[in-house]
Amino acid sequence: MSKSITCTRCPMGCALTVEEAGGILAVTGNGCPQGEEYGRSEYICPVRTLTTTVLVTGGAEPLLPVRTDRPIPKAMLFDCMELVRSMSVAAPVSAGQVLLENIAGTGANLIACADR
């Protein structure tokens, strides 16, 4: 089995191919060692940083940009978005403030990206 992955560790964006045979992963197409590590981790458990907005009550602006403070498993993005969609925060909020700890059991916190 093989998978094509674009490395996002730097602007070069190398086109990686990860092939699995007999439980061994082989990464090709990487321009540096970081790409091999990235390809392996994306093949085994792809992760993404969740970025979105939440509703703000009592503030001058209705939406607050938020993100997780670390990447979360891609498979958990939908569950986390459901949680975020159902929440609102009361102004004032400061950039960097933790709004939700350990979102959906991922170990990541949802933090504010701006003051509101």
Ligand code: SF4
């Ligand atoms: S493999 Fe290395 S050079 Fe290529 S995109 Fe990834 S980090 Fe950049």
